[in-house]
Amino acid sequence: MSMPELRSAGESEVLDESGEAAAGKRIEGRSPWRLAYERLRTDRAAKIALGTILVIVLLAILAPVFAKITGHGPNQQFIDIGENANGGPVPPSGIFWLGTDNNGRDLFIRILYGARVSLVVGVLATMISVALGVLLGLAAGFIGGFVDTVIARVIDVMLSIPFLILAISIAYVSGPSLWLVIGIIGVLSFTYLARIVRGQVISIKSREFIEAARALGAGPWRIMFVDLLPNVIAQVIVYATLLIPLAIVSEASLSFLGVGVPPPTADWGSMISDASGFYQYGYWWFLFFPSVALLITTLAFNIFGDSVRDALDPRGAGIYV
Amino acid sequence: MTSAPETQANPVPAPAADGDDVLLRVENLVKHFPLKGSGWFQPKEFVHAVDGVSLEVRRGQTFGIVGETGCGKSTLARCVARLYDVTSGRIVFDGRDITQLSQRRLRPLRTEIQMIFQDPIGSLNPRRRVGSIIGDPFAIHKLASGAERKRRVQELMERVGLNPEHFNRFPAEFSGGQRQRIGVARALAFRPKLIICDEPVSALDVSIQAQVINLLADLQTDFGLTYIFIAHDLSVVRHVSNSIGVMYLGKVTEVATADELFTVPRHPYTGALLSAVPVPNPDESDQRKQIILAGDVPSPIAPPSGCRFHPRCPKAAPVCVAEDPPLEPRLGDGPEHPAACHLPMAEGENLAEFRPSISAEERVEEVEGSLLPDNAEPVDIAGALPVRREGGEP
Numbered sequence: 001m002s003m004p005e006l007r008s009a010g011e012s013e014v015l016d017e018s019g020e021a022a023a024g025k026r027i028e029g030r031s032p033w034r035l036a037y038e039r040l041r042t043d044r045a046a047k048i049a050l051g052t053i054l055v056i057v058l059l060a061i062l063a064p065v066f067a068k069i070t071g072h073g074p075n076q077q078f079i080d081i082g083e084n085a086n087g088g089p090v091p092p093s094g095i096f097w098l099g100t101d102n103n104g105r106d107l108f109i110r111i112l113y114g115a116r117v118s119l120v121v122g123v124l125a126t127m128i129s130v131a132l133g134v135l136l137g138l139a140a141g142f143i144g145g146f147v148d149t150v151i152a153r154v155i156d157v158m159l160s161i162p163f164l165i166l167a168i169s170i171a172y173v174s175g176p177s178l179w180l181v182i183g184i185i186g187v188l189s190f191t192y193l194a195r196i197v198r199g200q201v202i203s204i205k206s207r208e209f210i211e212a213a214r215a216l217g218a219g220p221w222r223i224m225f226v227d228l229l230p231n232v233i234a235q236v237i238v239y240a241t242l243l244i245p246l247a248i249v250s251e252a253s254l255s256f257l258g259v260g261v262p263p264p265t266a267d268w269g270s271m272i273s274d275a276s277g278f279y280q281y282g283y284w285w286f287l288f289f290p291s292v293a294l295l296i297t298t299l300a301f302n303i304f305g306d307s308v309r310d311a312l313d314p315r316g317a318g319i320y321v
Numbered sequence: 322m323t324s325a326p327e328t329q330a331n332p333v334p335a336p337a338a339d340g341d342d343v344l345l346r347v348e349n350l351v352k353h354f355p356l357k358g359s360g361w362f363q364p365k366e367f368v369h370a371v372d373g374v375s376l377e378v379r380r381g382q383t384f385g386i387v388g389e390t391g392c393g394k395s396t397l398a399r400c401v402a403r404l405y406d407v408t409s410g411r412i413v414f415d416g417r418d419i420t421q422l423s424q425r426r427l428r429p430l431r432t433e434i435q436m437i438f439q440d441p442i443g444s445l446n447p448r449r450r451v452g453s454i455i456g457d458p459f460a461i462h463k464l465a466s467g468a469e470r471k472r473r474v475q476e477l478m479e480r481v482g483l484n485p486e487h488f489n490r491f492p493a494e495f496s497g498g499q500r501q502r503i504g505v506a507r508a509l510a511f512r513p514k515l516i517i518c519d520e521p522v523s524a525l526d527v528s529i530q531a532q533v534i535n536l537l538a539d540l541q542t543d544f545g546l547t548y549i550f551i552a553h554d555l556s557v558v559r560h561v562s563n564s565i566g567v568m569y570l571g572k573v574t575e576v577a578t579a580d581e582l583f584t585v586p587r588h589p590y591t592g593a594l595l596s597a598v599p600v601p602n603p604d605e606s607d608q609r610k611q612i613i614l615a616g617d618v619p620s621p622i623a624p625p626s627g628c629r630f631h632p633r634c635p636k637a638a639p640v641c642v643a644e645d646p647p648l649e650p651r652l653g654d655g656p657e658h659p660a661a662c663h664l665p666m667a668e669g670e671n672l673a674e675f676r677p678s679i680s681a682e683e684r685v686e687e688v689e690g691s692l693l694p695d696n697a698e699p700v701d702i703a704g705a706l707p708v709r710r711e712g713g714e715p
Contacts (some may be wrong), residue, residue, distance in 0.1 A: 025594050031450070031491060032447075071674060105475070207443045207444075208438045208440050208443040208444035209441070209443065209444050209445055209446045211399070211404055211436075211444075212436065212438060212445075212504070212507065213446075213457065214404055215402055215404060215431065215434075215435060215436045216431055216435075216457055216461050216507070217428045217431030217432070217461050217462060218457070218459050218461050219424075219426070222461065226449075227446055227449075230448035230449060231446070231447070231448050232417070233448075321325070
């Protein structure tokens with residue numbers, strides 16, 4: 001209408017692209033996820049850690065199979081062959097691969113069953129804290145104002161209460177159970193995640209693509225979950241992979257202190273706790289094997305989490321845990 | 322772009338039949354931002370981003386808005402698009418007062434007013450595929466889904482000169498010009514009546530600027546679009562606009578048709594801006610006197626009294642300090658060329674010959690927040706027009 005033609009610069013920009021298409025190259029966007037996956041695939045530490053995690057998961061799943069092979073149930077006491085003359089644990093042998101505990105139960109089978117508890121707690125508690133952290137962080141960052149103030153204060157208060165003391169008192173008052181442990185760890189560890197999400201959302205909120213979404217008529221829910229969430233999800237995943245080992249250790253700590261998963265359920269924390277009373281008499285395996293299981297598991301998750309962070313955030317910026 | 326103004330002949334705007342021809346009317350629009358941190362222990366302060374702006378945009382035309390960074394042109398754009406709530410004033414779009422519509426009531430209106438943003442990187446979500454970004458308008462208003470949405474998105478991509486096969490790519494895989502085309506496609510999805518272009522080419526290379534501007538011109542012809550075109554590059558604005566409004570510190574200082582503004586500027590600020598436009602011919606350029614404005618743009622928190630330009634105006638007189646000049650036709654101009662100036666420039670007048678007749682204190686005192694002392698080196702106004710707007714005015 002009012003604008004005269006001005007074609008001197010040409011449309012080369014466009015033509016180049018179609019030429020590339022004509023060359024038969026398959027046009028597939030390389031998504032940030034894809035790039036992260038490529039980076040992860042070339043990371044040897046990540047592969048070893050992931051392999052270890054998969055082995056642990058497999059062993060946990062196959063725990064009943066091993067119980068069948070050895071013929072030892074997780075809570076089955078072998079008072080005759082599983083205890084020495086003084087009623088103490090017997091060392092590793094062909095019958096008891098990793099020895100027995102103070103009640104004459106097969107340590108190997110109990111460690112496998114203990115892995116189930118650890119993994120379930122680690123994953124479920126992390127899911128709870130991710131859900132809480134993402135929702136509250138999004139709300140605080142996006143809505144701002146009063147909502148932000150309230151959520152930020154709640155987080156401040158929660159961060160100022162020592163985790164173990166609060167967890168012990170809750171578990172002590174309501175009596176220990178597996179679900180309670182999951183709930184306590186999940187609810188108490190969302191705080192850092194919520195802070196990370198909130199900070200990210202605040203910095204992304206002022207970018208023009210959010211304004212563009214509003215100009216298109218997008219409502220607040222759509223902006224939060226379609227426009228903002230994909231931009232914070234990488235940080236969430238990184239922090240979540242690091243939360244899993246944290247949750248496993250927290251669960252072990254609670255069980256060690258006697259307010260975690262109640263006996264006789266096999267659990268690494270309570271096994272270590274029991275063993276600590278026998279270690280001084282030379283029953284090293286009773287303490288050693290559950291501790292090693294806990295160490296390897298958390299180490300594998302931590303190394304994998306680090307690699308995920310490197311893969312998702314190659315510049316090494318943006319995540320301050 | 323630089324060679325454009327010589328060869329082009331801007332068509333005279335179609336004679337207005339009556340008010341029906343006006344697509345958008347802004348009346349005395351005011352937008353104040355409360356200053357963070359004030360209000361508890363001291364009087365609450367406001368940034369006077371837009372302070373009483375009135376303008377009319379005619380159907381099928383392009384209305385250009387120029388001004389220095391921080392003059393409120395982007396805020397004005399966002400108020401018109403109702404991304405910001407206005408403090409006072411009225412916005413009448415297509416005969417409807419949209420000033421006070423709630424977000425929910427605004428939804429249907431979103432399909433009629435769209436925006437193209439300045440930053441080709443920041444205005445596209447980096448984590449989403451281009452297809453879903455351009456498909457957003459259809460998804461949000463539930464206009465099309467599935468294969469139908471994909472077809473329409475690819476149509477749009479083709480229309481703006483993108484390869485429709487690149488549907489699955491991410492914004493980072495495109496060049497700046499292509500990303501701006503994505504923004505255009507997204508704005509175009511609704512076939513809106515009004516597109517507000519907030520410095521759409523400022524961040525682009527000069528040759529790419531021409532491509533994007535040509536694209537916008539083609540689309541205007543094809544779809545009968547109306548544009549509000551914001552820029553600080555005068556030659557670009559002259560090239561694309563039918564009429565141009567000049568803004569300074571939240572106020573419109575002069576409105577005129579593109580040609581008239583460039584040939585007979587009335588407001589000394591317009592005159593100073595025009596003198597800073599580079600002239601392609603070096604001989605001519607040497608002949609020309611550039612008008613250097615003293616000082617910096619005053620703080621919009623406490624704008625100067627009277628005419629806001631008086632602390633920097635070479636023609637400033639006591640009346641400029643005392644009285645805010647209304648925006649009305651001066652020196653026998655037609656109604657389509659109002660200027661807000663007590664002492665408008667006559668045709669061919671040389672601003673460089675004038676000295677302000679107000680006291681030095683008036684000039685400095687009013688410039689609150691200015692970092693420049695009284696005897697500071699004058700600032701070349703061309704240098705005061707940075708290429709990029711620092712994120713988020715004011």
